[in-house]
Amino acid sequence: MGSAGTRGTVTGTDTADRDPAIDLVRLVCLVLVVVGHSMMVSPVLHPDGTVTTENTLAEQDWFEPVIWIFMVMPLFFVTGGITGLQSWRRLKAGGGTAAQFIRARLLRLVRPATALLATMVAGLSAAAALGVDRQVVQLVATGAGMPLWFLAAYLAAQLNIPVLAALHHRAPWLTLALLAGLVVAVDCFRGALPDLANVNLVFVWCAVQQLGFLAADGYLAPLSRSGLVGVAVAAHLLLGLVTGLGLYRGNMLVNLNPPNLTLVILGVSQLAVMELARPVLAPLAGIRWIARLLQLAGARSLTVYLWHLPLLGAMSGLLLLTPVPKPSSGTAGWWWSRPLVVLALVLLLLPATAAFGRLEERTTAPQAFRCRPAAAGAAVVVVFIPVADAALNGLSLGLLAAGTVCFTVAILLLGGLPLRRRRAVPGGRKRGPGKRGPRGIASGVK
Numbered sequence: 001m002g003s004a005g006t007r008g009t010v011t012g013t014d015t016a017d018r019d020p021a022i023d024l025v026r027l028v029c030l031v032l033v034v035v036g037h038s039m040m041v042s043p044v045l046h047p048d049g050t051v052t053t054e055n056t057l058a059e060q061d062w063f064e065p066v067i068w069i070f071m072v073m074p075l076f077f078v079t080g081g082i083t084g085l086q087s088w089r090r091l092k093a094g095g096g097t098a099a100q101f102i103r104a105r106l107l108r109l110v111r112p113a114t115a116l117l118a119t120m121v122a123g124l125s126a127a128a129a130l131g132v133d134r135q136v137v138q139l140v141a142t143g144a145g146m147p148l149w150f151l152a153a154y155l156a157a158q159l160n161i162p163v164l165a166a167l168h169h170r171a172p173w174l175t176l177a178l179l180a181g182l183v184v185a186v187d188c189f190r191g192a193l194p195d196l197a198n199v200n201l202v203f204v205w206c207a208v209q210q211l212g213f214l215a216a217d218g219y220l221a222p223l224s225r226s227g228l229v230g231v232a233v234a235a236h237l238l239l240g241l242v243t244g245l246g247l248y249r250g251n252m253l254v255n256l257n258p259p260n261l262t263l264v265i266l267g268v269s270q271l272a273v274m275e276l277a278r279p280v281l282a283p284l285a286g287i288r289w290i291a292r293l294l295q296l297a298g299a300r301s302l303t304v305y306l307w308h309l310p311l312l313g314a315m316s317g318l319l320l321l322t323p324v325p326k327p328s329s330g331t332a333g334w335w336w337s338r339p340l341v342v343l344a345l346v347l348l349l350l351p352a353t354a355a356f357g358r359l360e361e362r363t364t365a366p367q368a369f370r371c372r373p374a375a376a377g378a379a380v381v382v383v384f385i386p387v388a389d390a391a392l393n394g395l396s397l398g399l400l401a402a403g404t405v406c407f408t409v410a411i412l413l414l415g416g417l418p419l420r421r422r423r424a425v426p427g428g429r430k431r432g433p434g435k436r437g438p439r440g441i442a443s444g445v446k
Contacts, residue, residue: 033072
């Protein structure tokens with residue numbers, strides 16, 4: 001990766017080779033997550049002054065079968081596997097290393113998360129100093145920090161792409177079977193060793209990501225439409241079997257944290273449905289206004305995901321302190337208020353994405369691309385220290401502060417402080433010895 005021309009060749013195709021249909025799927029998933037969370041978060045102020053939060057959807061009997069359709073987290077990881085494998089191969093073809101890939105992935109995810117954590121620590125500390133009840137502060141810290149589990153799981157899967165891609169190249173089906181076997185093994189022992197279940201944050205999502213590898217390499221292409229329908233139906237029948245026999249719960253929200261085999265099976269079904277929908281998705285993604293929306297949303301998707309729950313929690317908490325009528329969770333009035341909640345959340349997200357969205361795409365110093373494996377490895381360890389603590393002990397204001405420090409240290413280790421672009425000199429040459437291609441790897445890898 002020594003020359004600017006090589007970097008330009010590699011990163012210039014990052015956007016050119018992207019599949020608009022996959023981007024459309026990811027946007028739909030993001031919208032469903034934001035809307036779904038707006039129907040789950042429902043803080044309650046009790047007469048004795050205590051505050052609790054209710055997950056309204058999880059308490060609805062009719063919702064349990066519906067969540068089999070709208071639990072889109074597996075599809076996030078399937079599409080992440082498709083784009084991640086393609087990005088790794090492009091980087092490797094241009095002479096890039098695994099350390100550079102890890103650096104790029106870490107910076108793309110950790111920089112926006114650091115801004116979120118720092119803002120949450122400042123806001124919650126100010127609330128505590130102003131006399132807000134510690135229970136309320138803890139409740140907001142726990143609820144607002146929930147998106148971080150996805151960040152941890154997604155990082156764990158993406159950082160393993162160089163290794164998993166090599167295994168996939170040698171034995172794709174055996175690699176998938178091995179990961180699924182590890183998932184089952186952990187599930188078998190989770191009753192006796194509850195903390196062991198957290199290991200499936202790696203095994204489950206790596207297995208689902210591996211499904212994306214298969215799709216990227218065209219392993220589903222030989223299947224006819226009826227064959228894809230058969231795969232989707234068979235996966236759901238298998239889900240019905242393992243949940244009907246009582247081996248797993250039928251509620252996919254329960255199965256999500258910590259994850260288990262049901263999400264791998266659901267990922268198979270969702271992959272088949274996505275392939276079935278491709279003839280429709282591709283023309284839709286090609287419509288001019290939709291293509292523009294995909295471009296805008298794709299550049300800010302992580303910011304939207306990270307900020308929507310903190311903003312929702314803050315908005316809901318402030319409403320508790322006002323005389324605005326607050327219908328009880330699950331009542332008709334509560335359901336009628338949901339569109340207003342979603343609209344208000346979107347209005348709050350607009351300035352948040354404008355302020356912090358650029359952290360997803362900032363370029364860095366050209367020399368920083370020469371990432372040493374030791375620096376990449378140290379950054380991974382530093383990032384996952386607070387993440388592991390949160391998984392085992394839950395989130396708190398202190399842990400959010402520790403996470404801010406650790407994430408900042410990781411950014412410094414990777415040389416990822418945002419720098420301004422150097423201005424071009426007439427004649428097409430860049431100032432200074434460090435040239436750069438059309439877009440840095442740190443921002444181009446999606």
